[in-house]
Amino acid sequence: MSFDRMRPAPSSRPEVRLVGKSKAIEAIETDIECAARSDAKVLITGETGVGKEVVARLIHQRSQRSSGNLITVNCAGVPDSLLESELFGHTRGSFTGAYRDKAGLLEQAQNGTVFLDEVGEMSMRMQVVLLRFLETGEIQRIGAARSHTHVNVRLVTATNRDLQTQIASGAFREDLYFRLNVIRLSIPPLRERTDDIPLLIEHFLETCSRQHGVAAPRVDSATMAVLTAHPWPGNVRELRNVVERLVLKANGQVITPSGLPSDVLPRAARPVAAIATASAAQPARRPIAEEMVAQMLERRETFWSLVYPEFMARDLTREDLRGIVQIGLENTSGNYRLLTRLFGMPDEDYKRFLSFLRKHECHLPFKHYRVARVPLNSTRSTAAVV
């Protein structure tokens, strides 16, 4: 879950860097330098997986605050009360389970940097709380009668949402936007800097093989061309995940196009079976989605224990999640209630599950799957799938 992302960055964490030589990367490097030399608030925008956290880390490392803590908080999927308690702390007895006074993360980041990721997901109430904090710099712990202390932190925020659209729809406060967006850093998606893909692949081949203690495989030129041409909707994170799987699978051998996952291959080159299962309007199935569905069907895992934490830790992209829902719907003939059971959740979780999918734009229309091959209420259909 997101809680374990709320932590001070260990001081021993290795230096991060941007990999690439494209014009876009050069421009980002210049902007990072500008941001690091000032102490202004920074808003980092870009699609999922482009490396917003890496950029935030670089700004902190190169700034005058580098000797202080960098605290990362992911605002997505965390209830208001918990987010407020984590950021501002609480006093003993302020709510059930508050057995002692607890300092908030903003206090722990004194003289350092706080990185608020997915800030576009923040509720209106939390936006007001943050707005007030920006004005006063004062911390009032939950349950405390008055402000407890004044903190000096630098705020760096990030979002993959279009905040202007959210402002227009009333979901994000315009005054907060301009306070957070003093310096804006916009990171382009990987498909707009394809020159960097071979460099990133080489980088991940080396780091992943070192991390797993296996020999680094070599990627032949045809494979490199396929990987460079792929649009990478999950950006650098998706690329790293694919390379990591290749490293583990190849075991030091040369990687050829036939060794690539089918969703990375150009459509014409995909195995017939993979295409046959996906209708023209549907994206191709993703091996990771199939594997996760298989685990849930074999009752080894449930959606909440397997998919949810991976998604919140952003090891799964929205596309992956949609792939999982897609496979589920295919096997329940578009019945979400059955799908809830199929993924190992109790019936009471039906609404929670659907609101989770809607929130992350992964709620697929069920009608397409209603062309039932099996009766809707047949539980046998769930046992024989995938």
Next chain:
Amino acid sequence: MKDPLPAPLVMVVDDDDSVLDVLERLLLKWGYRTSAFRRFEEAKAQLEKTRPGPDALIVDVRLGNYNGLQLVHLTKQAHPETVIVVVSGFDDPVLRQEAALVGAKYLLKPRDLTRIKDYLPPLTAN
């Protein structure tokens, strides 16, 4: 005889045409040279490539998706001598403080526009 010094160059950045027009007219009337920009990206590119920088920068806070204060930080780093005036249609204490931290004036428009001259570099005699 030596050539007279050119009038100070004032760069104006505002995405509102009417404000840009009023400011340019005022500055020209007072005797300044001006260069005007409507878009953040164009102004940023100009500040990055031009040496020396303008003598003064007048910038709006709201520039489309961007905050004019980003240009202030950029100017402070690239052209520390440039005098900076931030103009805004709303009085935000946090942004006012941000401007003050980098030594920029924060004025409200339209109320304070005619007072801008007080904060600009002086014109040479004649």
